[in-house]
Amino acid sequence: MSHWTPELLSPAGSLEKLKVSVLYGADAVYLGGQKFDLRQASDNFTYEELTEGVEFAHSHGSKVYVVLNSFLHDKDLEELPEFLGLLEELKVDAVIVSDLGVISTIQKHSKLVVHLSTQASCLNVESAKLWQKMGAHRIVLGREVTIKEAAKIKKATGLEIEMFVHGSMCMSYSGNCVISNYTQGRDSNRGGCAHSCRFEYSIDFKNESKESKKAYFMSSKDLEGIRMLPEFIEAGIDSLKVEGRNKSHHYAGTISKVYSEALRYYRGHGNFLSSDMISWEEELRKVSHRDYTTGSLDIYAGDDSIYNNREQDDNEFVVSGIVLEASVGKHLLVDVKSAFHPGDILEVMPFKGQTEKLKVDFLRSLSGVSLEKSKPGSVVKIPYIPGAEKFNIIRKRAV
Amino acid sequence: MKLVTYIENFEELEKLIALDCKTPIEIIVGATPLTRYSKTSLEEMLRLTGIAKKNNIDVVLEWDALNQEEKFLNSCDVIDRLPLHEFKAIRVQDPGAVEYIKNKYPWLKIQLILENGNHNLIGLNKWCEYLGEQCERLVLSNELSREMLRGYAKVLKTPIEILVFGRILLFYSPRKLLSPLEKKNIEVKSLEAYGSSEESPHSGFPLIENTHGTFMFNVKDLYLLDHLDELREMGILHTRVDLRFDESFNNYSEAVMNLFSGTVSENELPFKKIHPRPLIKGFYNINKTDVLFTKLKNKRTQRQDVNYIGEIVDVERDVQLALMIKSDMFDRSLIHEIRMITPEGKEKVVQLSWIKSSVGEEVHSAMKNDLVLIPYTNGITVKTQVYLNSKNS
């Protein structure tokens, strides 16, 4: 008997990352076009890439949601109907929206399914009821809502409910931060957030003459919800979202793999009493992250959810590359993302199951010239390892 | 033109009454359980309301805190216990609060706060349509430019209100971010501070932490009092002056009343000289906040047209280029010439004399996601986009 589990919804910051997320187990991916979403700095998808991405995801049984969650101005809205037509043609599964003007435009010009973005900060039953009347089919709840509250919202409205399960968190109520607008001239609600909440601030309390206090007081820890999966399932939450369209292939692959394996285990066993739980958690620590917190999933986020630390790159692992071709018994062609050397021990992350160690016995260019070091942005040949497949991530322990 | 302002205590109300303003005034009252920055208790708020009404001043209740379900239900309890008929209207932002009032108190007028986002007419019209007659006013965002406001005022049937003087809210979090720095281990009701960062070009952001969370304001305050005539001419007849911070009520209320009564002109106001922070017009003149980030992308590394073949993923100088096929099919017999566009925008058209697989065998076709080798071309770099030269098509 297969037990019900929520959809795992992973980020697709680029076409390549879409493939990685899907192949590592995402049931659905979300992505942005060239406009109308909040990740203007990420690669985003051209129409051709979108076409290929939707085809790829659908052929692997995964859904595609397109993010249109900017707070659009009138002139932006003029360009929207044409894009909606393209999305309908491509048969994307839904669009993620936060602005009422955008929702109205979608309803007027298409039959696209509307998911209300977390950007709209829907936090309670009454709010969900209002957005339901406005045409939302699914609500991506604000990250401030507990799972218990989400269950109530679902029960009261019958709407599909999506919650964040993993990734970075905006410290502000989503859609309620305009720091970048006023300090950098970039609209954070149209994709220009400059992450000012991650800065160090010196704080001077009013009516206190004491020295100022330095702190990263607005920087949130990252959300990790793997231990909350039983609660998500019990609450009937329809979709679990992984944040991170601007993050690496390693991140997209690892998080999709870990959560999909955990959910697959549950489907087979009806519980999470897997000896793999520890290794899943270890895997989540191998990708770039701030300290983890469960945010407000259980109780409202408190002091211990504040990161209060400098942004740093102290990854346990770095991505060495992505497999472009696995020539059985001969070699792997690797799109190099960071340098490695002959003799290095790498790890190949299969789409399912344990990672495999791979010793770089040879390192060659495509024409067969031996290399002393791989160069990011090049393609190299390294030894074949059984089980390796195209789009597998290859990583190396950071020194 | 109506002056809309906040009243937080008896001294302020007494002063306001004593000033005997000649222009119509509407006051906003709040209470700690419902209102973002209010330190007023429910009882005090009700007494203030009673006195104001006796003096023929319109009183509007503000319920602008955002609340997760559990806290929201508590707020609803508070609302249900209030004599709502005493208020001219209620101001709400959370769509949950909007829905609650719409359904439970359909006779109570709503002043809808649309200050975050809501930067298009289609959306504004939809809100008005949804609330119908119950919607008494739209409180619009201070990110709207003069032109946008002018357009909206012309078309919208529902009156609109904007802030013309006061702090600009930048950030609202339900989390308590200042008290962990205090470490006094005592429950504090409210904390105020200023934050500065070396990574930001600005310093001295006012901060407040209270029962609703943490708020950060801009280092400069909004000042549009020199545009009142223009706003009136545009049809914006409700302008809000926020005197809740920095002793502003004490310092400026008289001058504001005089300005609205027409007994002094704007350039006689003391504001610019004594205000503790710089004053700005925000986005009133123009909003170009989408200009900078459109430059963040390199259009040349993006696929563009139907003749697309793929992308160069490796370059071996004087030997070969590796091409990742991204179109459905790559057939040598159909392609003699390719056009390559580098990330820098340089274009090269070259003939294809051969195509090889990754093991060096000559091939005649390749499928999507295959990697093939093609002859080296000087000046071509990784991420170069490759197209069928349109002469061939």
Ligand code: SF4
């Ligand atoms: S600055 Fe921080 S809190 Fe504000 S929108 Fe950006 S991520 Fe969110």
